Amino acid sequence: MATLNIPENYQAVMPYLIVKNAGRFIRFTQDVFGATEQFKTMRDEHTIMHAEVNINGSTIMFADCTDTYQQQNAGMFIYVESCDATYQKALDNGAESIMPPANQSYGRSAGVKDPFGNTWWITNP
Template identity: 70%
Template structure:
């Protein structure tokens, strides 16, 4: 496809774009729980992030701080991890709430968590 030539190398065709309250804390949560690496950050002012990008093993998540015009938008995200139990525990230790405890499913060991920003994550490691 012609458009593939124009997609920057570090990006995939579809990327989540989250609008969260306290994007700086979102960065810390993502680093602590999923080992995310900060790729880019542009500030709106000294306190608020206008646009930022995190990478998790080759996948990019874009996000920004919410404003009066752009209210928080929650998302449901599915992520493959190396160890569901460890990731679930890290998430809870970093302020997430349990949606479902880790259990074996036909597609892998999976759990659900709701992060402190209102997003639901389905963390799964293949069996």
């Protein structure tokens, strides 16, 4: 079997989202999850053609939606230090609650829908 040479800071599987207002999506992930911007290239002055953020070693790729590439959202599960604090940060940054923080068999968990249509299941183990 051939060796798979995945570039540094990438994983074998990464979500690729197409969102409305990708620039604001970057800020949301930074403010709520402490993301760092890894890469961004613009289609024009206002439209992101491709961008990447990294959250604790996991890369999310995304772009602005266009007439050709319609919005495509996802549901994501994310481990955090504090479910309650991250849930509140998400709400403070425009997310809506799907499920308030509660103790589950796998940890403390909550659900939010971000302003871009993605669902985040926020969990601290």
